[in-house]
Amino acid sequence: MKLYDYAASANCYKVRLLLAQLGxxxxxxxxxxxxxxxxxDEFAAINPxxxxxxxxxxxxxYLPESNAILLHLAEGTPFFPRDPQVYRWxxxxxxxxVPAIGGLRFRLITGRLxxxxxxxxxxxxxxxxxxxxxxxQLAARQFLVxxxxxxADIGLYGYVHVAGEAxxxxxxxxxxxxxxxxxxxxxxxxxxxxxYPANATAGAGRSIYD
Amino acid sequence: MKLYDYAASANCYKVRLLLAQLGxxxxxxxxxxxxxxxxxDEFAAINPxxxxxxxxxxxxxYLPESNAILLHLAEGTPFFPRDPQVYRWxxxxxxxxVPAIGGLRFRLITGRLxxxxxxxxxxxxxxxxxxxxxxxQLAARQFLVxxxxxxADIGLYGYVHVAGEAxxxxxxxxxxxxxxxxxxxxxxxxxxxxxYPANATAGAGRSIYD
Numbered sequence: 001m002k003l004y005d006y007a008a009s010a011n012c013y014k015v016r017l018l019l020a021q022l023g024x025x026x027x028x029x030x031x032x033x034x035x036x037x038x039x040x041d042e043f044a045a046i047n048p049x050x051x052x053x054x055x056x057x058x059x060x061x062y063l064p065e066s067n068a069i070l071l072h073l074a075e076g077t078p079f080f081p082r083d084p085q086v087y088r089w090x091x092x093x094x095x096x097x098v099p100a101i102g103g104l105r106f107r108l109i110t111g112r113l114x115x116x117x118x119x120x121x122x123x124x125x126x127x128x129x130x131x132x133x134x135x136x137q138l139a140a141r142q143f144l145v146x147x148x149x150x151x152a153d154i155g156l157y158g159y160v161h162v163a164g165e166a167x168x169x170x171x172x173x174x175x176x177x178x179x180x181x182x183x184x185x186x187x188x189x190x191x192x193x194x195x196y197p198a199n200a201t202a203g204a205g206r207s208i209y210d
Numbered sequence: 211m212k213l214y215d216y217a218a219s220a221n222c223y224k225v226r227l228l229l230a231q232l233g234x235x236x237x238x239x240x241x242x243x244x245x246x247x248x249x250x251d252e253f254a255a256i257n258p259x260x261x262x263x264x265x266x267x268x269x270x271x272y273l274p275e276s277n278a279i280l281l282h283l284a285e286g287t288p289f290f291p292r293d294p295q296v297y298r299w300x301x302x303x304x305x306x307x308v309p310a311i312g313g314l315r316f317r318l319i320t321g322r323l324x325x326x327x328x329x330x331x332x333x334x335x336x337x338x339x340x341x342x343x344x345x346x347q348l349a350a351r352q353f354l355v356x357x358x359x360x361x362a363d364i365g366l367y368g369y370v371h372v373a374g375e376a377x378x379x380x381x382x383x384x385x386x387x388x389x390x391x392x393x394x395x396x397x398x399x400x401x402x403x404x405x406y407p408a409n410a411t412a413g414a415g416r417s418i419y420d
Contacts (some may be wrong), residue, residue: 048343049302065305075294084285087278092259094305095275133258170317 001026002044006033007194010102010158011066012046012053018070018079021188023029028032034197034205050208067094067157070151079150089144089152093159100126102159105166111202115167126168131173134160138175142182149186157183162193211236214256214264216243217404217406218311220368221276222263228280228289228364231398244415258328260418276368277304280361289360299354299362303369305359310336312369317375321412322419337376344370348385352392359396367393372403 003019005012005028008198019026031037031052038050047054047064055063055072067090074080090176105112105121134156137144144152161180163170170177183189199205213229215222215238222372229236241247241262257264257274266280273279277300284290291318317323323330344366347354354362371387371390373380380387399402410413 049306063294063298065298065301067301068276068294071297072294084273084278087281088273088275089273091277091301091304094301095308096259098305099309136258143358 001032002029002059003027004029004031004043004052004054004056006031006052008196008200009033009052009193010162010193011051011098013193014066014154015053015055015069015073015157016192017157017190018073018151020190021079021186022073022077023188024073032199033092034199034207034209037208038208039206054100065094067151067155068093070155073175074151074197078148079154081146081148083145086150086152090155093155096126097121097130097156098157098198100130101163101166101168104168105159105162106209108166124166124168127163131160131163131168131170131176135173135175135178137202138179143179149183153183154208161191211240212266212269213237214239214241214253214262215243216262216263217402218406218410219243219262219374220403221261221308223401223403224364224368225263225265225275225279225283226402227367227400228283228361230400231289231396232283232287233398234283242409244409244419246416248418249416275304275366277301277361280365284361288358291356291358291360294357295320296360296362300365303365306336306340306368307340307366309333311342311373311376311378313376315369315372316406316419318376318408320410328384334376334378337373337378341370341373341378341380341386343388345383345385348389351387359393363389363393371401 003015003026003190005016007030008165031043033052037043038052044049046062051064053066055069058078063177070090071080080086100123102126104120108115108120139148143149144156159182160176211234213225213236215226217240243262247253248262253260256272261274263276263279265279273282280300281290290296295331306343310333313328314337318325318330353359354366367390370386
């Protein structure tokens with residue numbers, strides 16, 4: 001099993017977290033997004049959307065989309081209870097959480113947006129809507145689905161736990177903070193999300209974002 | 211089974227299409243998005259993200275997110291083959307297809323964007339990337355996953371078949387056009403997607419978009 005992986009992507013980190021908790025052995029293939037690694041014909045053959053992560057398993061079979069990988073790896077394990085709310089939270093994550101929190105964080109840290117630009121303000125408002133929604137959801141339960149930890153929590157944890165790096169104050173979201181602590185207390189929890197490297201700065205590298 | 215539904219939403223139409231092909235009986239609860247129906251406390255209790263569609267089944271249990279509903283309803287049927295590429299295409303749809311094609315179409319038709327504004331140009335470029343990716347994928351196969359029609363096709367068909375209404379010319383995408391025709395030839399195919407009503411026009415109604 002191989003994971004085409006970028007150390008500073010929370011989408012990739014989500015998969016590494018599940019793999020660690022499953023105790024799965026895999027080979028990590030580093031993809032330097034801002035060094036042009038996803039712009040090659042070779043990478044397009046692995047994933048025409050040119051995104052990371054991509055799981056290769058078995059050899060020659062490629063699965064892109066972080067949450068698709070989470071569902072696939074967790075199939076038949078306690079991390080994926082037979083409850084369609086698992087799907088619900090993972091689609092919500094890609095449609096609403098990633099553009100708001102993840103998109104804002106990436107653009108602010110790498111100098112692609114200034115905090116007072118309209119697109120930053122729009123993403124910040126959307127991010128606070130997301131955090132308020134999650135806070136209300138988590139006020140009544142320990143984890144997102146069925147009161148046990150699983151891929152819905154892993155999927156949402158990826159970008160929510162770094163909301164502060166997007167300038168989003170988590171202090172008012174008590175239930176979210178409690179849930180972050182519970183996720184971090186799970187057996188086998190790891191956090192190996194790297195900071196963005198220098199070549200991720202706007203104008204410094206070659207990527208689908210430039 | 212109840213579907214909280216908006217006739218002019220392709221996310222809702224996707225679910226209606228699968229329900230028709232499953233021969234499922236359900237009650238359609240019309241939600242007037244631009245008449246303020248999703249802004250009420252009652253709707254927030256059904257779906258705090260205030261989006262449509264929402265499936266209620268069994269009574270009192272609510273499932274939001276169109277693609278979560280597709281996966282849930284198709285579970286155990288031939289529409290959902292045991293292939294993780296089904297997940298991959300449905301996440302790709304929500305992350306890449308909806309903002310590009312669906313978001314552009316909605317904003318142009320309802321006067322929220324003019325075709326030459328930067329956000330429209332950005333979405334148009336992303337939409338052409340999506341269409342080129344799908345065209346390459348479909349050049350080599352009849353359907354998106356495993357050469358049989360299923361929820362991945364239904365999920366992508368929703369917004370791709372109305373790309374023309376976003377000013378996107380489908381003529382160059384031969385394989386996409388062939389696939390649209392094959393989807394439309396499936397047993398039980400229906401298309402009851404309504405045009406946007408007058409109150410969807412920018413400034414005319416009250417919604418999460420205003």
